[in-house]
Amino acid sequence: MFEIIDTATTNVLTAMIYSVPVWMMLALLHFVITHPIAQQTKPELLVPACKPEQPGEPTAEVAELLPMESESNSTPPIAAPVECAPVDWRLWRVADLRQKAVRGAFAIKSRQGSRMLKRRALIDQYERAMAT
Secondary structure, three states: OOOHHHHHHHHHHHHHHHHHHHHHHHHHHHHHHHOOOOOOOOOOEEEOOOOOOOOOOOOOOOEEEEEEOOOOOOOOOOOEEEEOOOOOHOOOOOOOOHHHHHHHHHHHOOEEOEEEEEHHHHHHHHHHHHHH
């Protein structure tokens, strides 16, 4: 009698241990099949459109953001306005102008030979880079 109970208990425990991966695989498969697929939409790219300055108007205007692609979305894009204003170089320190990340964006050199460039020379390089 105890042999039958021992054998049954061993078989039940063995089945429980070795069937866990099978049940997990079936549960994952069931989840994948029955779960609704979320519709992914690509974000709409926005391009700032600055108006040219007219005499008598303020120098800094808020630009309108225009979509690059015309897609039929029910909700309009939400974006912050972009201000087209000249750079106030008084706010920039020489250390900020010499930062590698900032210089790398405009391909600016911080040295001329073995000398470090002065603030005015750095600003001139930035202005030339932004003009192009």
